[in-house]
Amino acid sequence: MEITSNVEKTLNRILKDFSAEEGNIISLLQLIQDEFGYIPESTVGWFSGRLDIPESRFYGIATFYARFYQKERGKNIITACCGTACHVKGADRVINAARIELGLAEGENTTDDMDFTLEQVACVGACSIAPVVIINKKVYGRQTSGRLTREIKALKK
Amino acid sequence: MKTNKLEIMVCMGTGGIAAGGTEVLSAFESAIKKLKIPAKLKKGCSVHKVGCRGLCARDVLVDIIIKEKKSTYQYIKPDMVQRIVDEHIVGNQPVADWLATEDYHNFHEKQVKVVLSDCGNINPESIDAYFAVNGYEAAKKVLTLMSRQDVIEEIKRSGLRGRGGAGFPTGVKWEICGGVKNAQKYIICNADEGDPGAFMDRAIIEGNPHSVIEGMIIGAYAIGAGKGYVYIRAEYPLAVERLRKALEDAGKKNLLGKKILKTGFSFDIKVKLGAGAFVCGEETALIVSIEGQRGMPRAKPPFPVHSGLWGKPTVINNVETLANIPHIIRKGPDWFASFGTEKSRGTKVFALTGKVKNTGLIEVPMGISLKEIIYDIGGGMDKGRDFKAVQTGGPSGGCITADLLDINVDYESLAKVGSIVGSGGMVVLDDTDCMVSIARFFLEFTQVESCGKCVPCRIGTKRLLEILDRITAGKGKEGDIELLEELGKDIKASSLCGLGQTAPNPVLSTIKYFRPEYEAHIRDMKCPAAVCKELIEFTILEELCKGCGACVRACPANAIKGEKKKPHTLSSELCVKCGSCFDVCKFGAVKKE
Ligand SMILES: Cc1cc2nc3c(=O)[nH]c(=O)nc-3n(C[C@H](O)[C@H](O)[C@H](O)COP(=O)(O)O)c2cc1C
Numbered sequence: 001m002e003i004t005s006n007v008e009k010t011l012n013r014i015l016k017d018f019s020a021e022e023g024n025i026i027s028l029l030q031l032i033q034d035e036f037g038y039i040p041e042s043t044v045g046w047f048s049g050r051l052d053i054p055e056s057r058f059y060g061i062a063t064f065y066a067r068f069y070q071k072e073r074g075k076n077i078i079t080a081c082c083g084t085a086c087h088v089k090g091a092d093r094v095i096n097a098a099r100i101e102l103g104l105a106e107g108e109n110t111t112d113d114m115d116f117t118l119e120q121v122a123c124v125g126a127c128s129i130a131p132v133v134i135i136n137k138k139v140y141g142r143q144t145s146g147r148l149t150r151e152i153k154a155l156k157k
Numbered sequence: 158m159k160t161n162k163l164e165i166m167v168c169m170g171t172g173g174i175a176a177g178g179t180e181v182l183s184a185f186e187s188a189i190k191k192l193k194i195p196a197k198l199k200k201g202c203s204v205h206k207v208g209c210r211g212l213c214a215r216d217v218l219v220d221i222i223i224k225e226k227k228s229t230y231q232y233i234k235p236d237m238v239q240r241i242v243d244e245h246i247v248g249n250q251p252v253a254d255w256l257a258t259e260d261y262h263n264f265h266e267k268q269v270k271v272v273l274s275d276c277g278n279i280n281p282e283s284i285d286a287y288f289a290v291n292g293y294e295a296a297k298k299v300l301t302l303m304s305r306q307d308v309i310e311e312i313k314r315s316g317l318r319g320r321g322g323a324g325f326p327t328g329v330k331w332e333i334c335g336g337v338k339n340a341q342k343y344i345i346c347n348a349d350e351g352d353p354g355a356f357m358d359r360a361i362i363e364g365n366p367h368s369v370i371e372g373m374i375i376g377a378y379a380i381g382a383g384k385g386y387v388y389i390r391a392e393y394p395l396a397v398e399r400l401r402k403a404l405e406d407a408g409k410k411n412l413l414g415k416k417i418l419k420t421g422f423s424f425d426i427k428v429k430l431g432a433g434a435f436v437c438g439e440e441t442a443l444i445v446s447i448e449g450q451r452g453m454p455r456a457k458p459p460f461p462v463h464s465g466l467w468g469k470p471t472v473i474n475n476v477e478t479l480a481n482i483p484h485i486i487r488k489g490p491d492w493f494a495s496f497g498t499e500k501s502r503g504t505k506v507f508a509l510t511g512k513v514k515n516t517g518l519i520e521v522p523m524g525i526s527l528k529e530i531i532y533d534i535g536g537g538m539d540k541g542r543d544f545k546a547v548q549t550g551g552p553s554g555g556c557i558t559a560d561l562l563d564i565n566v567d568y569e570s571l572a573k574v575g576s577i578v579g580s581g582g583m584v585v586l587d588d589t590d591c592m593v594s595i596a597r598f599f600l601e602f603t604q605v606e607s608c609g610k611c612v613p614c615r616i617g618t619k620r621l622l623e624i625l626d627r628i629t630a631g632k633g634k635e636g637d638i639e640l641l642e643e644l645g646k647d648i649k650a651s652s653l654c655g656l657g658q659t660a661p662n663p664v665l666s667t668i669k670y671f672r673p674e675y676e677a678h679i680r681d682m683k684c685p686a687a688v689c690k691e692l693i694e695f696t697i698l699e700e701l702c703k704g705c706g707a708c709v710r711a712c713p714a715n716a717i718k719g720e721k722k723k724p725h726t727l728s729s730e731l732c733v734k735c736g737s738c739f740d741v742c743k744f745g746a747v748k749k750e
């Protein structure tokens with residue numbers, strides 16, 4: 001991502017909030033991610049320069065926590081739960097079906113056209129309606145491969 | 158305190174919303190509006206949301222209270238609302254077909270609700286609703302009538318132990334921290350709830366956030382903390398939203414902030430969002446995470462009560478622990494101690510999930526038998542399958558088998574059989590679950606979540622996982638089981654924090670009770686429960702297949718072919734062994750072996 005003057009304005013605003021947040025790098029990364037949906041490399045460079053903190057400190061933290069994304073994500077986010085309750089109720093099958101429907105190879109999470117990102121999390125806390133899939137922030141309980149495939153197809157249109 | 162003549166309560170926890178709670182609520186609102194109730198009666202009417210009442214599997218649940226008579230409806234959809242309004246509210250004749258059935262009431266009968274007593278009855282987004290159930294009375298009492306030592310004594314006398322997993326006596330923790338001389342102290346509410354398969358803390362915060370805040374105010378007063386943090390998972394957006402609203406409302410009523418309730422005590426709470434790391438639930442890791450660093454635990458001592466957040470004395474308590482506090486202060490330590498057993502007082506909230514009929518959130522007195530939980534509250538096994546085991550304590554816990562079902566659920570009894578109460582996850586497994594695969598599942602989780610600081614955990618869990626990988630792939634070797642046991646014990650003995658110290662538990666406990674199942678994988682290359690993909694084959698039984706085509710549509714890999722109404726065939730080359738065909742076949746014509 002290029003740091004245009006518009007982006008720079010945003011970054012300066014984040015910088016101000018960062019000082020309010022007790023200079024907390026996790027909060028800073030959260031602010032960046034809230035803004036851009038992921039953590040663009042260029043922004044890390046920008047903050048590293050401004051704050052005189054080595055980039056490695058940022059990446060050390062960003063790679064430690066699962067919910068920091070270093071790559072741009074798709075337009076639609078499908079979050080499949082693979083926590084224990086969902087696992088024993090067949091989450092694997094549901095996830096597998098989504099992978100096939102989206103044409104994602106092993107290790108891939110985002111479709112080439114940037115339309116979809118499929119992510120897995122361990123428990124979203126809705127275990128009593130397992131297996132659970134969250135599509136664009138809406139929670140769907142008792143998912144089956146068939147229903148999820150249908151939902152994805154509908155989003156593709 | 159209920160003065161309302163008509164009250165409609167729609168369950169809108171995460172489960173309720175997923176089932177369409179928002180739409181049901183607005184359907185009721187507009188239907189009631191259309192009734193044109195005269196203004197002077199309107200004051201007695203309220204339609205509002207409530208948090209989780211436990212049985213999310215029946216959502217959307219709706220309670221209708223008319224003149225103090227309560228009826229509960231289950232599986233409500235927006236298009237059912239008008240009929241309920243017409244027949245029940247206008248005609249005073251409940252719609253019998255849609256009322257919750259007997260087992261819904263059985264589900265609640267053996268439960269004792271302390272922490273969850275108001276969850277599911279009050280609007281979690283309204284501080285007035287909390288006031289109406291004596292909310293913040295305990296905080297008022299503490300701040301105006303009790304000394305710090307009084308509070309600590311009461312909590313100690315109640316016998317309350319931490320609900321976050323370790324079960325450390327809360328009063329003792331407060332006393333130690335209270336005794337440390339330092340002008341700056343902190344209290345932290347641990348709402349990281351990383352155990353996959355547990356959602357007690359989420360439900361408490363979504364259903365009654367003020368009770369947690371009140372518990373924190375009381376704790377802060379007792380130890381002398383001026384600032385508090387709630388460290389909450391970002392995976393719980395609704396809980397975060399309701400917590401923030403509750404904090405704001407409490408601040409407006411001067412229950413937080415400077416000189417609370419005109420006393421000399423000032424205290425404020427900040428919310429910190431987690432960023433997705435299980436190990437951050439561990440207290441020392443949580444502390445450095447709040448400080449903005451990689452969440453890696455450190456050796457104890459010093460304990461956080463002496464040196465915690467920014468080196469200051471800090472008390473960390475779990476959500477459920479804190480939510481118990483207002484009740485203990487209000488109703489007295491003896492009342493609280495009257496529930497539970499000698500060493501495990503009070504109640505515990507469990508997330509009952511897996512293969513039981515009624516999955517959901519339950520609160521039971523400590524010491525209740527596992528059988529009562531599974532068969533009376535849980536309604537028995539789902540789909541008439543055979544009970545195999547129940548896994549408690551998640552990735553740090555172990556399993557309990559059928560012959561131990563009479564066991565009392567409390568800290569000591571579960572520890573004796575090699576499991577733990579843990580934070581309260583309870584996953585029921587049936588004969589279609591492979592115990593080796595379950596152990597592998599947990600190990601995969603802990604291996605990924607290991608922070609990497611200490612070698613036994615970082616490398617040990619990896620090696621354990623590799624061995625389990627090869628066993629489930631049919632490539633296990635003689636001696637693997639013994640190797641797992643040896644390695645497991647070493648990891649437990651030498652890891653830095655609770656994550657590594659408990660990570661081998663699921664493996665050791667499944668070996669202890671299900672050794673033959675491990676042996677079948679290694680010696681016969683068979684998965685008795687037909688779960689491990691590499692050890693099973695799917696075939697279609699010609700004599701049973703009706704050629705309905707359901708499996709053809711379900712198969713994501715196009716591995717099934719066949720003409721309509723003629724037996725189909727399954728290509729084992731194309732088959733990805735996902736099991737979709739097995740799930741959809743109504744005739745039992747797909748064989749898994
Ligand atoms: C790996 C690991 C994860 C933990 N996760 C949690 C958690 O999610 N929530 C929690 O309250 N305690 C968790 N704990 C326990 C905490 O370290 C701590 O004991 C607890 O929050 C203390 O509160 P309590 O005394 O009220 O139980 C975890 C411990 C370990 C070792």
Ligand code: FES
Nearest residue numbers: 081083086126127
């Ligand atoms: S295990 Fe999937 S929601 Fe908890």
